[in-house]
Amino acid sequence: MTASLTTCDRILDAAEQLFAEEGFHATSLRQITQAAEVNLAAVNYHFGSKQALILAVFRRRLDALNKARLERLEQSLSDEQAPDLEEILDAFIVPALALTHGSAENGHPFMRILMRAFADRDDQLHRALSAEYAHVMRRFAGAIATALPGVEEKQLRRQLDFIVGALTHTMSECSAKDARAIADDLVQFAAAGLRSAVSVPSVDGAVRTLEIHS
Amino acid sequence: MTASLTTCDRILDAAEQLFAEEGFHATSLRQITQAAEVNLAAVNYHFGSKQALILAVFRRRLDALNKARLERLEQSLSDEQAPDLEEILDAFIVPALALTHGSAENGHPFMRILMRAFADRDDQLHRALSAEYAHVMRRFAGAIATALPGVEEKQLRRQLDFIVGALTHTMSECSAKDARAIADDLVQFAAAGLRSAVSVPSVDGAVRTLEIHS
DNA sequence: ATAGTATTAAAACAACTGTTTGAATCGAAC
DNA sequence: GTTCGATTCAAACAGTTGTTTTAATACTAT
Structure with a gap:
């Protein structure tokens, strides 16, 4: 189901959910990448930084x-x-x-x-x-x-x-x-x-x- | 000025200010104790934990x-x-x-x-x-x-x-x-x-x- | 098939987190 | 002056943080 989405979208979806629940700073990139089932480095590769991911979400x-x-x-x-x-x-x-x-x-x-x-x-x-x-x-x-x-x-x-x-x-x-x-x-x-x-x-x-x- | 307040109140005031600005998890105990001009361990001594401090504030x-x-x-x-x-x-x-x-x-x-x-x-x-x-x-x-x-x-x-x-x-x-x-x-x-x-x-x-x- | 680019993967980085410890210091009561 | 509890202090703990690096893989165009 979600496996058909691109890595970027999976990250955005997982980040949105976690940011809403826990807050921006309280959510770690490891939580996000684990929920999105992608590698940790994918966030910095696709978005540049956690801050940029926040803005993207x-x-x-x-x-x-x-x-x-x-x-x-x-x-x-x-x-x-x-x-x-x-x-x-x-x-x-x-x-x-x-x-x-x-x-x-x-x-x-x-x-x-x-x-x-x-x-x-x-x-x-x-x-x-x-x-x-x-x-x-x-x-x-x-x-x-x-x-x-x-x-x-x-x-x-x-x-x-x-x-x-x-x-x-x-x-x-x-x-x-x-x-x-x-x-x-x-x-x-x-x-x-x-x-x-x-x-x-x-x-x-x-x-x-x-x-x-x- | 603020030096006349007790350690507990100084911590509560500084924590309130920082929590409001940055959020609960994004604010570190070191930020709080530095702003309150008290020792780092004072938070755990007087309140027991960061979570208890949040509730107290x-x-x-x-x-x-x-x-x-x-x-x-x-x-x-x-x-x-x-x-x-x-x-x-x-x-x-x-x-x-x-x-x-x-x-x-x-x-x-x-x-x-x-x-x-x-x-x-x-x-x-x-x-x-x-x-x-x-x-x-x-x-x-x-x-x-x-x-x-x-x-x-x-x-x-x-x-x-x-x-x-x-x-x-x-x-x-x-x-x-x-x-x-x-x-x-x-x-x-x-x-x-x-x-x-x-x-x-x-x-x-x-x-x-x-x-x-x- | 092959070269070249885009993506993913695992590991390590230094910095920072909340918490704990044990000694030093203070302020009264006796 | 001394003893005793309450408070403060500096230092260290183990664990987590965002980020970087280097190698492996997937994909596309030639």
Whole structure:
């Protein structure tokens, strides 16, 4: 089964799994190469160093995630009707479901890796993360700002961080069968939160949106 | 300055800082003891092992956080008026601001540690985390369920996870001066998200709460 | 078949890991 | 001043780390 994959892919798969479970530094190259059933030196031969392997594992999924998110967003934006908030949030959140790799019963491995990348102070990782991530975040922030006129930019950035945090945190340890329900709940949750920034609560606890013309 | 602290506290402080920056396994005892300006053997003398030190660093802040959260919640619940959603969320979120330790300009170190603890598959850490955390989460879930009748339990659990994820993610890398604004934004964001679970969107995009009697 | 390149394999490298040991040092109580 | 427990210290332990090296193998184009 996995024996048909190339050495590089076997290493990437094993490394992703182990990095997610144990962390980058806590995982040794010997663990990785043993799980991938390849020789120890193969990592340094194909990737150059452990650090380069970390970046490769990281980029492989993030590239795919970014691509899926942007494609879905562009499709919504190209519709005759301007997309509503839920549609934009869907484009951001739902592609994360596809990251479930292999028989990932105990959470999305890459979401765990993403959490670790955020928590680490590894400059190279942070540069790689923001170099790829920032562009996508800007795109979504713009789309949301259009669908939700009147929202303040700084606050919108913060709210997007809330959504990213909620997504990575919950997806990192959910079972594969719960992921769909979580995504739907999060879209609804986030949409309400975003709308609350341009609305004022009334006395009876109900919420009424403000009309703001630019 | 730091020389007046006991050896144990110096170790805990240095370990917390380094664990937050580099991770548990990536931080060596020699880094810690050097930063704390104590002898290498002091860690094993005072804590027994590196793993025990990790748990000690972890518990020190989490105990304080739990205590502050519950005290604030009980105070709200004991008022003559039943607390509204924002008050409950305040009790959960605002105490996290106090975790800023020392001159933490680049994020709350403990929030980074909490992210790592969630991401790790370390059984001891997970046991310690849920043993202390679950009780508090149950308490808040109950309070919210009372303030927001009609919310489904499973969905409420998920939404609490959203809030925890958003809180740890944003607080872990915010500057100390932004923390307050983030907390306020998150309270508003989360309250709107929670309320959306017991309301239905109407055609014009406005939101009207449902009245549900038990 | 043969030359040449890409890949894999086993072994060794120096550096670093957490932990343990036994002696030195401190600070009170008597 | 002396004794005794608590703490600190320098040194060494066995084991693991990422990386490099050198030889063997597999594969492709001629």
